[in-house]
Amino acid sequence: MIKEILSVFKSDSLLDRAFKRSYEMLELTNQMFKESKRVLRETENTELDFDIYSQDFIINKFQREVRKDVFNHLAISGNSELPSGMILVSIVIDLERIGDFAKNIVQIAQNHPQRLHAGEFESELLELERAVEDSFGRTIHCFKNSDQKAAFNLLKEYKWVSPKFDAKIESLIRGEDVTLTSGSAVALAIYLRALKRIFSHLRNVTSSVVNPFHRIGFKPKKHK
Secondary structure, eight states: HHHHHHHHHHHHHHHHHHHHHHHHHHHHHHHHHHHHHHHHHSSSOOOSSSHHHHHOOOOOOHHHHHHHHHHHHHHHHOGGHHHHHHHHHHHHHHHHHHHHHHHHHHHHHHHHHSOOOOOGHEEEEEEEEHHHHHHHHHHHHHHHHHHHHHHHHHHHHTTTTTHHHHHHHHHHTTTTTTTSSSHHHHHHHHHHHHHHEEEEHHHHHHTTTTGGGGGTTEEEEEEE
């Protein structure tokens, strides 16, 4: 569906601006995610390199702008371009939620001031973090360039990620890693849940490149 949106840009500055704002939101939420992960997983303190809360305020502002521009565009153009507008409105909801989960990760770090180590799960957590980071960069490419082939490949390649998040969270609930303190186990479970939600919202954005509006968030339909 992104191709359809891009085709409208040539004749309408409002939708063009809405798309550009959506892309900026992707870039900003990527920065927020990387910084939140850094303070939780890579440092022994909670000092941020930039104000993540101010950045979240910008994300919320951009979301409102996209909604307004899409509404005004549709009010002028009518229902013929309704699917394109709905796609963008759906995407910015996902991006706003990613910003919220990045803030949640910072809150975990503030209440777990030492670097969070996953104990026996450390290598698996690193694998999951790399998958989310890679998905972020590739989703930005797919969205910006309307790259359907890359989007299909990305959705297919990381089908294993969500089930693995669930398995690790369930293992923590069962207390299978006795080396973790209760505080670290709780922090790790909340962090895994936040990572999973960020990943899921990224999948929604990626799926918008290949799916019509009503199938955003679902796997692409095979054509007979």
